[in-house]
Amino acid sequence: MSYTPQMQELIKKVEATRPERVARAKRGENFPALSLEERAVVLGKFHPDYQEEGRRALRVGPDKGLVVPEEVAKVMESRSMLRPEKIDLSKPDYDTDILILGAGGGGTSAALMATDAGLKVIMATKLRHGDANTMMAEGGIQAATQECDSPYYHYMDTIGGGHFTNQPDLVAALAHDAPLSIAWLEALGMIFNKKPDGRLDSRHFGGSCRKRMQSSGDMTGAEIMRVLRDEARNRRDRISTLEFTPAVEIILDESGKCAGAVLYNMETREFFIARAKAVVIATGGNGRLHIKGFATTNHYGATMDGVVMCYRVGVGTTCLPSTQYHPTGVAYPEQNVGLLITEKVRGLGAHVLNIDGEQFCFPLEPRDVESAELIKEALEVNKAVVTPTGRYGLWLDSPMIDLLHGEGTVRKELPAKFIQFERHGIDISKDPMLVYPTLHYQNGGIAINADCETVVPGLYSAGECTGGLHGENRLMGNSLQDVITFGRRAGISAAKYVTGGVELGKLTLDHIAKFEKELVDAGITDSIIAPILLPDYSTDEVSARRLAEARQESE
Amino acid sequence: MSAPKQVATGDRAILPEGAKTIPIYVMGKRYEVPETLTIMKAMEFAGFKFLRGAGCRGGICGACPTVYRKEGDYKLYFGLACQTVVEPNMYLAQIPFYPANRAVYDIEQIEPLADAVHALYPEIFRCVACNNCSKACPMKVEVLDYISAIKQGDLARAAKLSFDCIQCGMCASRCMGELPQYHIAQLVRRLYGKYIQPGAEHLQKRVAQIESGKYDGMLAELQKMSHAELEKIYKEREREPDMVPLGTWMPKDVSHL
Numbered sequence: 001m002s003y004t005p006q007m008q009e010l011i012k013k014v015e016a017t018r019p020e021r022v023a024r025a026k027r028g029e030n031f032p033a034l035s036l037e038e039r040a041v042v043l044g045k046f047h048p049d050y051q052e053e054g055r056r057a058l059r060v061g062p063d064k065g066l067v068v069p070e071e072v073a074k075v076m077e078s079r080s081m082l083r084p085e086k087i088d089l090s091k092p093d094y095d096t097d098i099l100i101l102g103a104g105g106g107g108t109s110a111a112l113m114a115t116d117a118g119l120k121v122i123m124a125t126k127l128r129h130g131d132a133n134t135m136m137a138e139g140g141i142q143a144a145t146q147e148c149d150s151p152y153y154h155y156m157d158t159i160g161g162g163h164f165t166n167q168p169d170l171v172a173a174l175a176h177d178a179p180l181s182i183a184w185l186e187a188l189g190m191i192f193n194k195k196p197d198g199r200l201d202s203r204h205f206g207g208s209c210r211k212r213m214q215s216s217g218d219m220t221g222a223e224i225m226r227v228l229r230d231e232a233r234n235r236r237d238r239i240s241t242l243e244f245t246p247a248v249e250i251i252l253d254e255s256g257k258c259a260g261a262v263l264y265n266m267e268t269r270e271f272f273i274a275r276a277k278a279v280v281i282a283t284g285g286n287g288r289l290h291i292k293g294f295a296t297t298n299h300y301g302a303t304m305d306g307v308v309m310c311y312r313v314g315v316g317t318t319c320l321p322s323t324q325y326h327p328t329g330v331a332y333p334e335q336n337v338g339l340l341i342t343e344k345v346r347g348l349g350a351h352v353l354n355i356d357g358e359q360f361c362f363p364l365e366p367r368d369v370e371s372a373e374l375i376k377e378a379l380e381v382n383k384a385v386v387t388p389t390g391r392y393g394l395w396l397d398s399p400m401i402d403l404l405h406g407e408g409t410v411r412k413e414l415p416a417k418f419i420q421f422e423r424h425g426i427d428i429s430k431d432p433m434l435v436y437p438t439l440h441y442q443n444g445g446i447a448i449n450a451d452c453e454t455v456v457p458g459l460y461s462a463g464e465c466t467g468g469l470h471g472e473n474r475l476m477g478n479s480l481q482d483v484i485t486f487g488r489r490a491g492i493s494a495a496k497y498v499t500g501g502v503e504l505g506k507l508t509l510d511h512i513a514k515f516e517k518e519l520v521d522a523g524i525t526d527s528i529i530a531p532i533l534l535p536d537y538s539t540d541e542v543s544a545r546r547l548a549e550a551r552q553e554s555e
Numbered sequence: 556m557s558a559p560k561q562v563a564t565g566d567r568a569i570l571p572e573g574a575k576t577i578p579i580y581v582m583g584k585r586y587e588v589p590e591t592l593t594i595m596k597a598m599e600f601a602g603f604k605f606l607r608g609a610g611c612r613g614g615i616c617g618a619c620p621t622v623y624r625k626e627g628d629y630k631l632y633f634g635l636a637c638q639t640v641v642e643p644n645m646y647l648a649q650i651p652f653y654p655a656n657r658a659v660y661d662i663e664q665i666e667p668l669a670d671a672v673h674a675l676y677p678e679i680f681r682c683v684a685c686n687n688c689s690k691a692c693p694m695k696v697e698v699l700d701y702i703s704a705i706k707q708g709d710l711a712r713a714a715k716l717s718f719d720c721i722q723c724g725m726c727a728s729r730c731m732g733e734l735p736q737y738h739i740a741q742l743v744r745r746l747y748g749k750y751i752q753p754g755a756e757h758l759q760k761r762v763a764q765i766e767s768g769k770y771d772g773m774l775a776e777l778q779k780m781s782h783a784e785l786e787k788i789y790k791e792r793e794r795e796p797d798m799v800p801l802g803t804w805m806p807k808d809v810s811h812l
């Protein structure tokens with residue numbers, strides 16, 4: 001499955017322009033970046049978020065009227081899996097101080113902080129502990145740790161990258177806590193790329209004014225996740241982790257405080273009532289909704305469940321209409337399509353090129369701008385490579401990296417990517433990669449403040465399922481920092497709230513009936529059932545043979 | 556200009572033009588699937604819906620280890636279902652979980668010494684150097700080498716050798732000595748990261764500055780700024796040059812460092 005002969009011919013054009021481009025890069029010369037005005041033009045014309053087609057207004061709930069992608073609207077206007085009137089909430093199966101939903105980076109950080117405060121935690125998650133977007137992050141984590149940098153510039157880059165639409169208190173909290181989070185991870189035993197004297201290796205990334213990206217090989221998220229998970233396992237007397245047991249509904253008490261969740265064992269199909277004095281939602285992103293049919297980089301369970309559950313208890317969202325497409329998803333070989341090629345490749349100096357081997361954009365624009373530029377080069381300029389399976393691709397010239405930084409740099413800095421392509425017969429230190437934008441990140445989500453509080457007392461949220469921090473566009477490395485900073489904050493805030501004394505009244509799921517009545521009143525009769533938990537990839541032929549319409553359920 | 560048409564098609568397997576199908580055997584049962592797909596997408600094409608055995612779908616979480624044989628070939632092969640492309644007449648089974656002993660420890664109390672690791676995992680000396688583990692590793696980690704390094708007390712080397720481990724459990728499933736290799740390696744990497752690798756001094760300084768409240772005023776000021784003011788400063792930011800070594804460059808304006 002290496003490159004086809006036709007593609008190999010095209011690669012020669014890339015090789016032809018390479019020496020000149022490398023020489024320019026060595027002199028520190030860059031392809032000119034766009035001005036703010038030019039950015040607006042290319043975004044407006046080519047970014048999927050700016051197209052009207054495939055988007056519509058929400059008809060119910062706290063954000064009624066908000067225009068979001070069709071796929072998002074569908075789950076927001078969904079019905080519950082449960083018939084609450086038939087559920088006995090008076091005898092909870094679990095009782096705990098803090099219930100955490102989602103065991104990625106955000107959930108696990110919250111769990112560790114809550115146990116530091118001496119509380120008991122249950123962490124319920126959909127797949128295994130760590131099967132999460134956190135595990136997949138390759139590129140790195142931002143924090144202003146270098147002398148020439150400071151939280152001030154971290155704030156500035158973040159809000160500028162987000163087109164000044166970010167929620168300021170969240171940005172300030174992130175910039176402030178980021179170095180503290182790195183120190184916390186270092187103290188837990190995370191391995192960072194460091195200089196021999198211990199200085200954290202730091203790089204530029206799209207939209208940075210200082211080198212602020214710290215990393216751990218090209219497995220930064222995996223290293224974070226492994227360390228956090230290992231620590232949580234050491235505390236198994238205080239953190240009990242329930243795998244394959246997602247939450248499907250939030251439970252309130254009669255006074256409107258958050259009081260737990262209904263959990264669903266996907267293997268045995270049993271439901272459990274978990275009562276808790278506080279709940280932290282850290283359920284991650286929504287890539288598996290495949291907005292506009294885009295491929296995604298996200299893990300299997302990224303179906304936006306947390307936002308859906310919160311919406312039903314009256315918690316609205318921030319920045320939900322915006323979605324992040326990562327500019328460089330794999331376009332070839334077919335079996336890797338959609339998978340991410342970390343921005344680090346461009347951070348290390350690789351150029352993005354068209355079919356003629358020419359540069360057409362500054363490689364480190366903010367992500368939405370960069371994605372729009374690639375889509376433009378494919379659709380308007382018509383200078384993309386077309387793969388054997390009919391997908392567009394543009395070259396990402398990874399072999400430049402060894403030429404700029406020395407033989408072996410690709411292998412050392414991008415080991416996981418190297419292996420992934422090598423499996424398919426492509427040596428990315430010698431041949432460029434083919435890339436195209438892919439659905440990557442849920443920019444918006446549950447509305448919170450800097451203490452991770454929602455409008456419902458006792459209900460907290462952190463990480464990718466929340467909105468506001470990144471505004472309409474997230475910078476690389478800010479979401480790993482998001483999950484550590486706000487995961488920790490959520491754990492601390494929830495613990496403080498619980499320690500302050502919480503008396504739970506009678507448990508209730510009345511909000512479900514209320515929400516479903518709203519659906520009926522709005523004339524919505526065809527809503528799906530959500531959280532959808534896992535996407536369905538059966539082909540049409542297989543689905544047809546399941547005879548959904550023509551058979552009877554025996555249960 | 557019309558709205559751009561979308562070209563990607565989500566994750567549902569698409570049949571490349573002219574692709575043929577090939578037989579594979581999922582736990583002994585035959586299915587016809589398109590060639591060029593990964594085992595994971597091929598099984599979904601055949602109608603399976605994963606509950607166990609799929610996590611990241613990107614080769615990094617270790618949820619999908621798969622063992623297979625090819626017809627007429629005595630060898631046992633190992634791979635990740637989300638990464639391995641199907642071959643005709645492969646007989647496969649997924650092993651999404653394999654039990655392994657894990658020792659509980661306190662990272663603050665433990666000493667970064669080989670003895671401490673040996674005490675938690677005495678079974679490490681049951682290794683008979685058969686190398687089954689390395690052969691089974693889908694990440695091409697030299698498992699035997701890191702186990703040997705730990706036995707010999709070279710924790711730094713073991714940390715580096717084991718770095719690519721995704722904790723899939725394949726090594727443990729094949730181990731003659733019944734070792735939980737990847738749990739031992741995890742412990743060693745944390746010891747390395749916390750105690751052996753040099754600490755970041757500039758980070759400690761920054762932490763102290765933050766804790767002293769140095770940036771609170773600046774961040775408060777930024778939060779109050781109008782869009783126009785912010786935009787102005789944003790445009791005027793000085794960019795640290797790409798090729799200068801870390802820790803050597805300083806901006807002209809140092810008032811907000």
Ligand SMILES: Cc1cc2nc3c(=O)[nH]c(=O)nc-3n(C[C@H](O)[C@H](O)[C@H](O)COP(=O)(O)OP(=O)(O)OC[C@H]3O[C@@H](n4cnc5c(N)ncnc54)[C@H](O)[C@@H]3O)c2cc1C
Nearest residue numbers: 102104105106132133134137139140247284463464477480
């Ligand atoms: C391929 C890839 C590369 C990335 N690279 C970078 C990078 O270089 N730098 C960076 O900063 N960011 C990066 N990101 C983004 C970043 O990794 C994520 O945004 C972040 O890790 C999300 O963490 P989280 O804890 O909020 O969610 P996750 O880590 O996704 O965890 C959410 C957890 O909740 C579980 N869950 C879902 N629904 C339910 C439910 N109903 N009940 C219970 N549990 C549920 C999920 O299964 C999962 O375990 C990348 C993301 C991807 C996908």
Ligand code: SF4
Nearest residue numbers: 692720721723724726
């Ligand atoms: S070392 Fe073992 S657990 Fe780690 S990736 Fe290899 S086989 Fe899997």
Ligand code: SF4
Nearest residue numbers: 682683685686688730
């Ligand atoms: S499989 Fe077990 S016994 Fe064999 S070399 Fe590996 S660790 Fe040693």
Ligand code: FES
Nearest residue numbers: 610611612617637
């Ligand atoms: S699904 Fe995560 S490694 Fe295959």
